Amino acid sequence: MSTNLSGKYAIVGVGQSPLGKVPELGPIGLFAVAAKNAIEDAGLKKEDVDGLITRGPDDVYCHHQRVGEALGLNVTFSTSTANGGASQTMAVAMACMAIEAGVCNTVVVGYGRDTWSRTHRNAEAKQAVASSPRTYSEFGSEFGRFGAPVNYAVSARRHMERFGTTKAQLGAIAVAFRNHARKNPHAFMKKPLTLDEYLGARLIVDPLCLFDCSVFIDGAGAVVVTSAERARDLRQPPAYVRGFGFGNRLSGWYNDDNMINTGAKEAGEAAYKMAGIGPQDVDTAQIYDCFTHMVLLQLEDYGFCAKGEGGPFVGSGALEFDGVLPTNTSGGQLSEGHIEGMLQVLEGARQVRREHTPDRQVKDCNIAFVSGHGGNTVCQSALILGREAG
Amino acid sequence: MSEYNKPLPPPTVESEPFWDGCKRHELVVPRCDACLNHWFPPTATCPKCWSTDWTWTGVSGKGKIYSFGVYHRAYHKGFADELPYALVVVELDEGPRLTTNVVGCKPDELSCDMPVEVVFDDVTEDRTLYKFKPVNDS
Numbered sequence A: 001m002s003t004n005l006s007g008k009y010a011i012v013g014v015g016q017s018p019l020g021k022v023p024e025l026g027p028i029g030l031f032a033v034a035a036k037n038a039i040e041d042a043g044l045k046k047e048d049v050d051g052l053i054t055r056g057p058d059d060v061y062c063h064h065q066r067v068g069e070a071l072g073l074n075v076t077f078s079t080s081t082a083n084g085g086a087s088q089t090m091a092v093a094m095a096c097m098a099i100e101a102g103v104c105n106t107v108v109v110g111y112g113r114d115t116w117s118r119t120h121r122n123a124e125a126k127q128a129v130a131s132s133p134r135t136y137s138e139f140g141s142e143f144g145r146f147g148a149p150v151n152y153a154v155s156a157r158r159h160m161e162r163f164g165t166t167k168a169q170l171g172a173i174a175v176a177f178r179n180h181a182r183k184n185p186h187a188f189m190k191k192p193l194t195l196d197e198y199l200g201a202r203l204i205v206d207p208l209c210l211f212d213c214s215v216f217i218d219g220a221g222a223v224v225v226t227s228a229e230r231a232r233d234l235r236q237p238p239a240y241v242r243g244f245g246f247g248n249r250l251s252g253w254y255n256d257d258n259m260i261n262t263g264a265k266e267a268g269e270a271a272y273k274m275a276g277i278g279p280q281d282v283d284t285a286q287i288y289d290c291f292t293h294m295v296l297l298q299l300e301d302y303g304f305c306a307k308g309e310g311g312p313f314v315g316s317g318a319l320e321f322d323g324v325l326p327t328n329t330s331g332g333q334l335s336e337g338h339i340e341g342m343l344q345v346l347e348g349a350r351q352v353r354r355e356h357t358p359d360r361q362v363k364d365c366n367i368a369f370v371s372g373h374g375g376n377t378v379c380q381s382a383l384i385l386g387r388e389a390g
Numbered sequence B: 001m002s003e004y005n006k007p008l009p010p011p012t013v014e015s016e017p018f019w020d021g022c023k024r025h026e027l028v029v030p031r032c033d034a035c036l037n038h039w040f041p042p043t044a045t046c047p048k049c050w051s052t053d054w055t056w057t058g059v060s061g062k063g064k065i066y067s068f069g070v071y072h073r074a075y076h077k078g079f080a081d082e083l084p085y086a087l088v089v090v091e092l093d094e095g096p097r098l099t100t101n102v103v104g105c106k107p108d109e110l111s112c113d114m115p116v117e118v119v120f121d122d123v124t125e126d127r128t129l130y131k132f133k134p135v136n137d138s
């Protein structure tokens, strides 16, 4: 037995904190500001909230409890998720499931962290950056394996050698998102970026260069999820949750062909099936972009092009605002700022609400596809938002 | 002799026999007694069939490069003098993949599917690392 939840729930409010360099706020404070803005945007009050699903810096124990304390909330359902960057899109789906199960009615979902300030707030923080990593894991750090970029570098290298994907094609992703960020007043990186500048940038872990990597900022985003029935009486046009799905290849990024064929395939198939649509029906995509290459892999696995054809697809200008699939229209994590996919949930909702100025608003936007990715690279979550319930 | 300044995380209860093998210049990985699957890193059950009966087994040490990434930024001071250096994923002929370094070869000479074989590097009195070198076809 299965119940199709498509169109039964909706994002009814979106909110964000100041983004960029916000040293005066910590991660919980940033989250609280975003949550307050999301609730106000929905036209709801604190008393209406009876669910809370959060994530923040992964070292914060019982994160939802800390956020709830800051907001003075008592709820009937709350938890913190641990699927890395796949958590935030998943949390919107979890909110729908929790409401469907009858354990709560109106859920705040969000993410916040102070990633810029953590390493720049004061002399002590700066020193922490300059010194060596604090934790080492065997079978890797002995050989110089540190940081996230290498996971995507090895995947990109394999993809390049197998399918002929080029650096310039990865660059097209970075350039497209920068072009979008330039129109977003809240984006962190608004300096023009050309393909030549991209190709001349310093390498981090080859084949990935500086502009292949997302930008670390301070900030938070939050959304409010409730029933479609309730949504109709609220202030904003609802962004209906039309579909969701997950694919977590827990057997490991470095095993089988998981770094080329990702769990996004299962996640996307489930989400499209639930929504009763296919990739050709998507008007805008908000794809989790910790690194350019991860966008390319997901575009293939989510069916926007065939496996191996991601390079030519992005190289054709498909992701630009006037391309066939305007993608990461607020600048994405590569240029707006890395808030673990949360800002892309907001942007998907804003696009189907059609609230942007014409230079940023995807015309006649009915369907926004939002993806999350993370949890040590193997977790994928897909979310389909619609202007109409069905 | 200058002190070895790269990380050497201590072996765990599950990995100690593997590192002991390296010290003897033997590459050993878990092999399932039930389904003959080789796997890495070591865990208490065969990830393929969940059998708990398995044996540390010597492997050929031959394999090929699955992929690699070349560091142009040092995340640890011990590697600062080696930039650019490659972190390499090697697939053993028996199946398991190991992250490692390839010696005797510059990063720009590496390619996916290049044949390699294990070599052992006694980096300290107590510790030996598994590394790989290109196999010459001639």
Ligand SMILES: [Zn+2]
Binding pocket: B032, B033, B034, B035, B036, B037, B046, B047, B048, B049, B050, B051
């Ligand atoms: Zn087995």
